[in-house]
Amino acid sequence: MSTTRQQIVEKTSILLERQGYHATGLNQIVAESETPRGSLYHYFPQGKEELAAEAIEFNAQQIAAHTRRSLAAYADPVAAIYHHLLAVAEHVASGNCSGGAPIAAVALETANSSERLRASCQLAYEAFRLPLEEKLLAGNFPAERAYALALTITAAWEGAMILSRTERSAQPLRIVAEEIRTFLLSGSPAPH
Amino acid sequence: MSTTRQQIVEKTSILLERQGYHATGLNQIVAESETPRGSLYHYFPQGKEELAAEAIEFNAQQIAAHTRRSLAAYADPVAAIYHHLLAVAEHVASGNCSGGAPIAAVALETANSSERLRASCQLAYEAFRLPLEEKLLAGNFPAERAYALALTITAAWEGAMILSRTERSAQPLRIVAEEIRTFLLSGSPAPH
DNA sequence: GTCTATACGGTGATAGAC
DNA sequence: GTCTATCACCGTATAGAC
Numbered sequence: 001m002s003t004t005r006q007q008i009v010e011k012t013s014i015l016l017e018r019q020g021y022h023a024t025g026l027n028q029i030v031a032e033s034e035t036p037r038g039s040l041y042h043y044f045p046q047g048k049e050e051l052a053a054e055a056i057e058f059n060a061q062q063i064a065a066h067t068r069r070s071l072a073a074y075a076d077p078v079a080a081i082y083h084h085l086l087a088v089a090e091h092v093a094s095g096n097c098s099g100g101a102p103i104a105a106v107a108l109e110t111a112n113s114s115e116r117l118r119a120s121c122q123l124a125y126e127a128f129r130l131p132l133e134e135k136l137l138a139g140n141f142p143a144e145r146a147y148a149l150a151l152t153i154t155a156a157w158e159g160a161m162i163l164s165r166t167e168r169s170a171q172p173l174r175i176v177a178e179e180i181r182t183f184l185l186s187g188s189p190a191p192h
Numbered sequence: 193m194s195t196t197r198q199q200i201v202e203k204t205s206i207l208l209e210r211q212g213y214h215a216t217g218l219n220q221i222v223a224e225s226e227t228p229r230g231s232l233y234h235y236f237p238q239g240k241e242e243l244a245a246e247a248i249e250f251n252a253q254q255i256a257a258h259t260r261r262s263l264a265a266y267a268d269p270v271a272a273i274y275h276h277l278l279a280v281a282e283h284v285a286s287g288n289c290s291g292g293a294p295i296a297a298v299a300l301e302t303a304n305s306s307e308r309l310r311a312s313c314q315l316a317y318e319a320f321r322l323p324l325e326e327k328l329l330a331g332n333f334p335a336e337r338a339y340a341l342a343l344t345i346t347a348a349w350e351g352a353m354i355l356s357r358t359e360r361s362a363q364p365l366r367i368v369a370e371e372i373r374t375f376l377l378s379g380s381p382a383p384h
Numbered sequence: 385g386t387c388t389a390t391a392c393g394g395t396g397a398t399a400g401a402c
Numbered sequence: 403g404t405c406t407a408t409c410a411c412c413g414t415a416t417a418g419a420c
Contacts, residue, residue, distance in 0.1 A: 004385090020301040022214035025413065038386035047415065104354050105300035108293055109212040111357045121358045151364060152371040155351030156344060162296055163347055165303045166313045172343060179344040179375075186378040196403090218396065230404035233397075240396065 005043045007033045012055035013062075017098040020105035021052060021117070052106065053120040059102050060124035067131040077139030078184040081132060085157065085177040092161070093170035100173075101161035129154045140189045149187070153180055197235045199225045204247035205254075209290040212297035213244060213309070244298065245312040251294050252316035259323040269331030270376040273324060277349065277369040284353070285362035292365075293353035321346045332381045341379070345372055 011033035015024040026048060030037050044051040070087065074080035092100045103124050110117040133150035137143065156176050163172035203225035207216040218240060222229050236243040262279060266272035284292045295316050302309040325342035329335065348368050355364035 002385095018304060020212060020214065020297070022212065022413095023301055023305070026415090027413080036386050037388085041415075042385060048413095099300075099304065101300055105212070105297060107354055107358045108291075108297035108300070109215055111360075112210060112291065113215070118358060118360075125355055125358060148367050148371055151355070152348060152352075152368050155355055155364060155368050156348035157351065158354055159347030159349065159351035160344075162299055162350055163317055163343070166299045166310060166317060168303075168310075172347060175340050176344050176347050179340055182379070183371075183375045187374070194403095217394075219394080228404050229406085234403060 002043070004035050004039050007035050008040065008043065008051065009055050009058050011035075012051055013059040013102075014098045016052060016055055016106050017059065017100075017102045021109045049114060049116055053116055056103050056106060056117070056120040056124050060127040063102060064127040064131055067128070068134075071131055071135045075139075077135045077141070078181060078188060080135055081153065081184065082177060082181040085180065086174070088157075089164075089170050089173035089177055092164060092173060100165055101158055104158055104162065125154065142189070145187065149184065156180060194235070196227050196231050199227050200232065200235065200243065201247050201250050203227075204243055205251040205294075206290045208244060208247055208298050209251065209292075209294045213301045241306060241308055245308055248295050248298060248309070248312040248316050252319040255294060256319040256323055259320070260326075263323055263327045267331075269327045269333070270373060270380060272327055273345065273376065274369065274373040277372060278366070280349075281356075281362050281365035281369055284356060284365060292357055293350055296350055296354065317346065334381070337379065341376065348372060 008029065012024070012029050015029060015032070026040060029051075030040060040051070041047065044054070067084065070084040071077075071080040074083060091097055103121050106117060107121040107125075110121070129150045132153055133146050136146035136149055141149065156179075157173075160172045160176035164170055200221060204216070204221050207221060207224070218232060221243075222232060232243070233239065236246070259276065262276040263269075263272040266275060283289055295313050298309060299313040299317075302313070321342045324345055325338050328338035328341055333341065348371075349365075352364045352368035356362055
């Protein structure tokens with residue numbers, strides 16, 4: 001797989017996360033990824049929409065993989081999820097981060113205007129939720145509970161990302177991580 | 193207060209909710225609000241940013257007022273919040289809605305590029321949270337719990353809005369509403 | 385595969401008449 | 403207060419040389 005192509009996709013995913021779809025121009029992508037101008041339409045003949053769709057799917061797979069690795073640190077699903085969320089919160093707080101809320105901006109901007117990008121975002125949110133759901137299932141949460149809880153965690157975390165970015169503070173992420181932990185504990189299946 | 197001016201602000205708030213900041217052009221605002229082209233820079237001499245800031249604050253006050261009215265229907269805060277969220281979910285499902293997630297798109301797009309709009313969004317999120325917090329306080333939740341819970345509800349609901357828009361289904365909103373109810377019940381202060 | 389040049393539409397914003 | 407005309411700029415996308 002071409003390095004140039006991969007560089008374009010990765011840089012695009014970062015810019016989309018930070019600025020959203022419409023604020024991210026192809027000129028900026030070419031400039032900041034330091035790739036040849038002529039390569040863009042060579043690798044992505046359908047233009048910006050095709051590139052954005054691929055960047056979103058790339059971003060989603062990266063996050064899903066990272067989440068699975070992170071959750072493997074604890075056998076107990078509640079502890080695993082709690083520590084995973086706290087680690088993400090501190091990573092955001094440290095500033096070494098594209099922004100948090102990896103695809104929310106694109107999802108909101110394009111849900112009504114591009115079926116292709118909407119579908120990519122839907123796949124991405126499933127990719128975010130699945131590692132959580134699997135971990136809860138492995139910890140003996142019933143299937144329906146695991147689904148509803150994983151969906152709720154995904155929603156609460158995405159919302160907390162928005163609040164933290166808006167307030168320029170990791171505090172909302174930290175608070176929501178605590179509340180999620182409390183909630184999961186209150187509904188944990190009895191150990192046997 | 194001038195009707196023309198108010199029409200511009202209201203239409204802008206709808207378009208920002210549906211499309212975000214960069215996808216919403218001044219031409220579209222003028223056209224769809226059916227206001228005179230010359231009025232825009234007459235009422236908003238600082239241009240698009242000033243108009244957007246006012247639209248966000250208008251939207252926030254509207255939602256806060258609606259939330260307070262809606263929460264007044266039940267004395268018990270858990271029941272009040274639950275029924276309020278369900279009503280919003282069905283309103284979104286009905287389609288008579290600008291989109292849900294009133295300011296999330298703008299918040300994400302502008303958090304890193306416009307201090308003014310970031311500040312407006314921060315105020316808006318406080319306006320969303322306060323009615324919930326007040327209701328919980330009135331129901332004898334301790335102050336710190338009321339704050340953390342109201343913040344978490346705000347985050348989870350904003351995230352659920354994004355998921356529902358992306359999936360084109362009110363199901364995420366309904367599920368998250370149920371989970372929030374369960375969570376609040378598990379942590380309710382003992383009645384006396 | 386990559387480059388340069390360019391077409392063409394739309395953007396926010398301004399000037400000046402009325 | 404409102405209208406029209408116009409500005410300079412930037413967006414995506416394309417054509418054709420190399």
